[in-house]
Amino acid sequence: MSTSDCRPNGRSGPVAGAGSGRHLLIVDDDDRIRELLKEYLAREGYRVTGAAHAAAARRLMELIEFDLVVLDIMMPGESGLDLTTWVRNKAETSQTPVLLLTARGEAGDRIEGLSRGADDYMSKPFDPRELALRIDAILRRTGGKPLTPREIKLGDAVFDMERLELMRDGRPQRLTEAEAQLLKTLAIHAHAPVERMALSPDTADITGRAVDVQVTRLRRKLEADPKNPRYLQTVRGVGYMLAPD
Known part of the structure; x- marks a missing residue:
């Protein structure tokens, strides 16, 4: 072979x-x-x-x-x-x-x-x-690096990758199924840019705008300042990247 x-x-x-x-x-x-x-x-x-x-x-x-x-x-x-x-x-x-x-x-x-x-x-x-x-x-x-943990910390928010649950300041944040799957994908590839179309749940959406909308909503639930995101970052020309603590 x-x-x-x-x-x-x-x-x-x-x-x-x-x-x-x-x-x-x-x-x-x-x-x-x-x-x-x-x-x-x-x-x-x-x-x-x-x-x-x-x-x-x-x-x-x-x-x-x-x-x-x-x-x-x-x-x-x-x-x-x-x-x-x-x-x-x-x-x-x-x-x-x-x-x-x-x-x-x-x-x-x-x-x-x-x-x-x-x-x-x-x-x-x-x-x-x-x-x-x-x-x-x-x-x-x-030895390599430790494997991706079940939970990731994003400031005062914690995302459970198995249960697809987001908590912020100890309070649950409601996620749509699409938002939860998008956040999980970004979490699995933490600190690595993920192409916008790879995040799109709808292959018919050739513009990737649905992903942009979901990212905007997620930032409101994750970020202290959604307009200046610390954790859910835009990678110009590529897509998005999650940068947990």
Whole structure:
């Protein structure tokens, strides 16, 4: 099995849900490989964000705390090796595991990658099942971040992700079903931008305006100042992001 075997139907490899919601960043300039890996690893239970080059990856890592980063070495501009060095030298990301993924297979390249601080190394073409197993092994070895809790705190508000209940100052806040599901989706992807259309409960709403309306209503129930939101933030050009305490 190779990268071309990652398909939506049928599955093999690790047990479903093995990722337990861990958040991975896939950095590869090959759109096809990046999307196939996102799809395959999502089916393994991981949250997956993609970046097409090092500059985009830097911006994401400055905004989001990832559990592990998969980097392609051969990218236009800044290489995966240089990005690995940046990850290791930056205080906020220095402990983030890195797995290098590249078409190079020479021993010298592997040694250089590991000397820069990478935790593991795989050569293309590869079996996505092996990649998933290696990611799981790295995360078990390094511990990773704590899993998403059942409840998240948003100032004086608390959202129960299982019961879909919102409390503020000890008083229940009425949520419509659409608002509750939207808030849960944002909570699952806390601190990560979620595209507006991915939040839309109605695929016929190509404008995303229904989501905007729900966000406005949620801010009234969550924020001390809904016009200057602290927790339910707008990410321009993308959608929305929940930033719990």
